[in-house]
Amino acid sequence: MKVLKFGGTSVANAQNIEKVKNIVANSSKNEKAVVVVSAFGGVTDMLIKASLLAASQNESYKNVLEEIEDKHLKTIQELIDINNQSKVISNVKRELNVLETLLEGAFLIGETTPKLLDKIVGYGELLSSYIINEYFIKEDIDSVHKNSKLLIKTDDSFGKAVIDFKATNELCENYFGTVTYQVIVAPGFVASSAKGEATTLGRGGSDYTAAIIAAAVNTETLEIWTDVSGMYTANPKLVKQAFAIPHISYEEAMELSHFGAKVLYPPTIQPVLSKGISIHIKNTFAPEEEGTLITKSSNGKARAVRGISHVENISLLSLEGSGMVGIHGISKRFFEVLSEAKVSVVFITQASSEHSICIGVASDDAEKAKSALEKAFEYEMTLKKINPVMVENDLAIIALVGDNMKSHQGLSGRMFSALGKNNVNIRAIAQGASERNISAVINKNDVKKALNTLHEQFFEDNVKQLNLFVMGVGNVGEKFLAQIEQQRKFLKKQLKLNIRVVALSNSKKMVFDENGLDLKNWKELLNNGEKTGLDAFYQKVKELNLRNSIFVDNTANEAVAKTYENYLNDSISVVTCNKIAASSPYKNYLKLKELSRQYNAPFLFETNVGAGLPIIDTLKHLIASGDKITKIQAVLSGSLNFVFNNFNDKTDFHEVVKQAQDEGYTEPDPKIDLSGIDVMRKILILARESGNELDIEQIENEAFLPQESLDTSNVDDFYKSLVKNKAHFDTIYKEAANKDCRLKYVAQFENGKAKVGLQHVPQGHPFYNLEGKDNIVLFFTERYSEQPLLIKGAGAGADVTASGIFADIIRIGNF
Known part of the structure; x- marks a missing residue:
């Protein structure tokens, strides 16, 4: 004999019940089947609602009762043809009349006793099982309805009755051993006491009913x-x-x-x-x-962790104090008090010093538990030997589960390390001696992030998901998005990195998609997005609270740079080509680095110097390996190198600058490059990453621009000043050419001092043949004292800058 149980969603409406019929018909072809059903979806909640309204003498309970009646009558009309409806409708209405009488009684006395409530809430299963059986009969299934109240016997603990298994098993064996029908439909959840009073089996009672019957008839599978x-x-x-x-x-x-x-x-x-x-x-809806x-x-030996689960709406209660140490019976009193208050404890941890006991309870029970404990330990609290009970709310429990966890080392470490990297604060930990379960209490707002983090760690073959929040979609941003779209499959297969762009923003609009934006039509999505703002964007990132979140700044905006602190504080990594933050006052730079370390959120800005060249990364490795920088010489402006490589006696200076801007080598305001401020920021960053304390005001700048150009307030005026001062720039070129030298804008750091300026570079110097928009850096160190470590390559352009940002993101993925 088979036993099948169908839950509320499986019998929520006529369409679903038809699916149930097909499953039952197929299952009962060769052997008898007991079909246990729940109430139609939502009916039990409606019955409870009607009961509460009636008990509060609110006549709107009648409206709820009408909804219950309408739901059942509509289902009958959809399942059973009109010629056979009258009998079924008549019986259902008769039962609903009894239900109405019970609710009227609650209304008149102004309360619902547990006994009365059991009678009321059981109607959902009684009605659903009767209707479903009649439908089966109409569909030519050899079916009979059996009221579970006649089979399952309990004590009189109304609301959550205790089964009398001896009596129940005897009744089930007698009935199911003699019944001749092929299908027996029985209501779940309901039972009766020895006196015949209606009882219920509590939450999940329909599952329980099915299990009780399955055990009684010795079926192979439930x-x-x-x-x-x-x-x-x-x-x-x-x-x-x-x-x-x-x-x-x-x-x-x-x-x-x-x-x-x-x-x-x-x-x-x-x-x-x-x-x-x-x-x-x-699955009723996918039986195959x-x-x-x-x-x-x-x-399941192949995988130590078999599942990850969680319970929300948990509160932590802590009892602690010096008066607990070495005192016998404290724990006994503690748990006896909770038992007498009917508070279920779902989580326990106790310090080995006996100084404290910490438990987790359902949030609804927190105040009741606190009150009971403080009353029980009132004397010790008066003497200051035990502190008042501390309660922490808005928590949840997450748990790793698996029989074979005890055979695998390091699972706890992997669990807590993964959570820690994503700023999931753990309030308490419990692990049984069987090591079948490792539980942790966390903030309930972190549940989704924690579950995804742990699932990624233990079930996704170490494929790490990175969630990117991208601000700035200009030249660099557009190239960056194209590179991600191109490389996504490769990264997932080869590097086990699943990179998703969750948000995009320009100066006007922003768009978010928690499941990842479609990068094939990101422009259209962004155009149809909502109004943006730096704070609005940050708040949305914070609200989503996704694991492995990375804020990507593709702008040159100072206001955007000032938001990095917010992201790092929330353990959100920052990747940027914006040089403003790393070259801001030293205290701010240091604070961002400290926040990065404190919250385990990388702050990477490789593209601040040399675009896609691994300059900062190489410098970090030198320092980390114990080497010491003694001098840095560099051409750090791809835009200025491009300008002076293309400027000669046959060109106009302003035209070359305009060409550099048009090809994306300069900042939107080229004066930032030509004034030297951009190079000053770069050498400042290298000096700081070398371990030196330095601010930009301390850098000597030998400007080559006329003061008139430096004083301009907009791009148009700047270009006009370049045209006006043509003779000045021609003279600069001629002076270098007369010496058979090339013009290079050089940055240098040595002995704690930095300077930048235009220099005449003679033949034979490493900088002389630097072509196009290339950068070059010479690191003189204690190990590279005579022949410097040289890094050379393209140091400007949207493509290489985007690739440098991409490389930083991959570094975080491998972190």
């Missing part, structure tokens, strides 16, 4: 049909990459169910556990899918 394809590695609503676990053990299933896997209610397993009856969780098989052994 099938639980629901709206998902089994027990998942994590909640699929929160973790998109979660997948159904094909096979797990009873113990693993109980652990996952206890910690929030709602497809199965933990007590369900108890009746079948001792008899070795397997449980098969299947494998689902999850639960047996005594999971045979």
